[in-house]
Amino acid sequence: QVQLVESGGGVVQPGRSLRLSCAAAGFTFRSFGMHWVRQAPGKGLEWVAVMSYDGRNKFYADSVEGRFTISRDNSRNTLYLEMNSLRAEDTAIYYCVKGYSHGSDYWGQGTLVTVSS
């Protein structure tokens, strides 16, 4: 079955960096676009970034453009999110999400990122 396992979250000071990883299994990773979606504590869902199946195209939410970088390694079935210049408002659970048509079908369990001094 499809498995998406995020890692790399933790507590980080404002202005610092963090790299999230998502290990995928149970499907042909290289055939699907992949997304990151975040959820601040007690809040709703916010789309963060998407990368096409082949890595050629990527798009970002305005709130993270220029600070976050999405990437993937299809040989390792892994998706990444490099987060720089972190702010308090970036505190959230970050979900790795498999693309499906124009939406998604499977979500990981998420990894918590806390930006605090």
Added chain:
Amino acid sequence: IVMTQTPRSLSVTPGQPASISCKSSESLLHSDGKTCLYWYLQKPGQSPQLLIHEVSSRFSGVPDRFSGSGSGTDFTLKISRVEAEDVGIYYCMQGRHRWTFGQGTKVEIK
């Protein structure tokens, strides 16, 4: 594209129906002919799970008491007979241009 869900919360007696509305600020009809409206349920302490894709298609394993309808900018999720396991927050999402989510509708059991 802004997604607006109503109501924000719903308290339902088991066995009774429930309905959630979702309105988009622009048409969700994609140039490929698909209408890019999705419904998700986030159960307490869990990540969101797909219920309905492209307005009305139930995802694999989703009970047939869940149904979706609508077109253009107005959409509805209906639960024909609410069960205890249906509690959580329901989100609509548009996928026509990037992704944006509705604010969520919290469903609880009376």
